[in-house]
Amino acid sequence: MKPPPPTSRLVLVSCVLTLAAVGLMVWSLLDPRPVPVVAAMSIGQGLGTASLGAFLYAVGADLRSRYVRARAERESARPRPP
Amino acid sequence: MTVQSSPLAVVALACAALSAAIIVGYLILRPPLGPSSRIWLLFGLGVFPIGVAFAGNIQGFEATKERQFCGSCHVMIPHASDSNSITSVSLSSRHARNKLFGNENCYSCHADYGMFGTIVTKLGGMRHVWLYYTEYRNVPIEEAKTTIHLLKPYPNDNCMQCHSTEGKLWLEVPDHKASLGDVRQGRVSCASAGCHGYAHPNFRPPGEAPAEPAVHPAPTDSSKTDAGSAP
Incomplete structure (x- = not known):
């Protein structure tokens, strides 16, 4: 089985982190006691920020690799001087 | 909420x-x-x-402003229950029946006054959570009634957010007039045994033996007495 590219893995991690963050925040909404509220506002927001950062990094890395690949293809398609 | x-x-x-x-x-x-x-x-x-x-x-x-939130730590149950009680005559309960305080009476009275009062209060709340989970989590309620106390004396400034000590009705009370300077300077506590009594029936300052709660007579008409103005 072909391993997923690094950006896809990063997006996957980002998805899992976001689900955990949103879960903590929803827990604090449904059960507003000290521990859920503190957990949502600290761990939840930390995970959410980290996941968004990971996603943006993955998108940036993906765009960059596409750009590099496209440039390499353009250069290879250009006729070489005799 | x-x-x-x-x-x-x-x-x-x-x-x-x-x-x-x-x-x-x-x-x-x-x-x-x-x-x-x-x-x-x-x-x-x-x-x-x-x-x-x-x-x-x-x-x-x-949510952190609500009485239900404060009462979710078991050591606060006696205080929250007293506030909830419609028959209690403690200061906290009387304020809870005031629609201006209502379900947020814990926060309204314990929140520090001033520009950064909310932030200071939230930081203090974090300290309470920490102490609860590190020291008081397994303390029985009966023991908590006598061992838990305020970190520092309750500041009159918090009372004076509403009871400005400038109102005519307030100044007409002879005891208020006599102790005006002491009250404003915080040398005499509004919520002390000699004045309006402790805010919570179970609360006593460290070293003071538990005594009978409530120094005020029960109000006869709560809509007039409890929802009234704060001179």
Whole structure:
């Protein structure tokens, strides 16, 4: 089985982190006691920020690799001087 | 404030549901990271979670003001129950029956006054949570009644947020007039045994033996007595 590219893995991690963050925040909404509220506002927001950062990094890395690949293809398609 | 009664909570839950739906959809379908999936993921991983955090934070801060929140630590149950009681004549209960305080009477009275009062109060609350989970979690309620006490004397400034000590009615009380300077300077506590009594029936300063609660007679007409002005 072909391993997923690094950006896809990063997006996957980002998805899992976001689900955990949103879960903590929803827990604090449904059960507003000290521990859920503190957990949502600290761990939840930390995970959410980290996941968004990971996603943006993955998108940036993906765009960059596409750009590099496209440039390499353009250069290879250009006729070489005799 | 329950989830049903708060539009912010509904917004937060809706954002959470949308975010989860997008993420689960992505995890099931696993499309390649193209322009369309990037936009969808931006909503699922960015926009909607930020919505949950924004609405959830405000809702969380509002929830921390409620008496139910304070009473969720078992050592606070006697205080919260007394505030809830419609027959109690303690200061805390009388204020809880005042519609200006209502369900947020713990926060209204214990929140520090001043520009950074809210922040200082929240930091103090974090300290309470820490102490509860490190020291008081397994303390029986009966023991907590006599061992838990305020870190510092209750400041009159908190009473004076409403009872400014400038009102005509307030100044007409001979004891107020006689102790005006001491009250304003904090040398005499409004919530002391010699004045209005302790705010909570179970509370006593460290070293003082428990005594009978309530120094005030029960109000005969709560709508007039408890929802009145604060001179």
